[in-house]
Amino acid sequence: MKILIVDDEKDVEDLFRQKFRKEIKNDDLEIEFAFSGKEALEVLKRKDPPEVVYVFSDINMPGMTGLELLEKIKKQFPKIPVSMISAYGDTENYNKAINSGAREFFTKPIDFESLRNELRKLGALN
Numbered sequence: 201m202k203i204l205i206v207d208d209e210k211d212v213e214d215l216f217r218q219k220f221r222k223e224i225k226n227d228d229l230e231i232e233f234a235f236s237g238k239e240a241l242e243v244l245k246r247k248d249p250p251e252v253v254y255v256f257s258d259i260n261m262p263g264m265t266g267l268e269l270l271e272k273i274k275k276q277f278p279k280i281p282v283s284m285i286s287a288y289g290d291t292e293n294y295n296k297a298i299n300s301g302a303r304e305f306f307t308k309p310i311d312f313e314s315l316r317n318e319l320r321k322l323g324a325l326n
Contacts, residue, residue: 201228201230201253201319202230202231202232202251202252203230203231203232203237203253203254204231204233204234204240204243204244204252204254205231205233205234206234206235206240206255206261206266206269206288207233207235207258207261208235208258209238210256212233212258214263215310216231216233219312220312223325225310231280232252233273235266236261236264237257237261237263237265237266237269238246238260239282240255240257240269240273241253241272241273242249244276244280245276247257249279250277250280253280254281254282254283254319254322255281255282255283256281256282256285256306256315257269257270257283257284257285258284258285258286259284259285259297261274266284266285266286267284267296269282269294270282270300270302271300274300280287281303281322282302282303283303283305283315283318284297284304284305284306284326285305285306285307285308285310286305286306286307287307289307292299293305300312303318
């Protein structure tokens, strides 16, 4: 199963690859990264239907915010679940994300066990 991580901070890629190295090594999970909302949409449009089964996006990014990306994904790819992450666990961002169709809302630092459980619920992990 392929998931897409969207975050403007490049070091997030190393963190996710480290935290999911066992799943990646066992071919249980494939992770693709996009460093902007625009790049994320390009990844999703590469194949029809998209290979990505889940999107995990930061909210606070320059250019297109995660909430704007969420709106676009929900319009163009309504079957792909999207969860949001923010360094700020504020009620306003949480409500905006959930009311816009986000499946889940995570705060930084990421609780990777909660994320694993979310992926299991979606069938993206055993």
